[in-house]
Amino acid sequence: MLAGADELATWMRQQPASFRVAPGTADAPSMAKVxxxxxxAGYAQGAAATFLGSADFFLVSQALTLNRSVVTNEKPEPGSRKKIKIPDACNAVGVRWTNSFQMLKQEKARFVL
Structure with a gap:
């Protein structure tokens, strides 16, 4: 995320280092599997390298290590060969995922004004 040039990257740079989770030795098997x-997986040249250099790779790997779910608004595109989408990576390695609206419903979130 820090490598980006968008609002999220700017926001992340403003957070203390303790806010970020760094990969540890326990993550190595999951990172290797992903x-x-x-x-x-047959993606176009560069697609895997782009994914492996992104926060998405670590997010999926960390979820696999910790047996957690990933929340993303990306939609799966299993036929795509140009970009690895988070849901496709999750499906491939057995990580549960959902979108933010489903997560809010599942968690019975309520917003009261």
Whole structure:
């Protein structure tokens, strides 16, 4: 996220270092599994490298390590070969995922004015 040039990257740079989760030795097997899938899934040249250099790669790997779900508004595109989408990576390695609206419904979130 920090490598980006958007509002999210700017916001992340303003947060203390303790706000970010750094990869640890426990993440290595998950990161290797996700990387093996990304490199062998038949994506166009560069798509795997872009994904593996992104926060998306770490997000999916960390969810796999911790047996967590990923919340994303990306939609799966299993036929795409140009870009690895978070839901496709999650599906490939057995990580649960949902979109933000489903998560809010599942968590019974209420917004009271």
């Amino acid at each position: 990387a093996r899938w990304a490199n062998g």
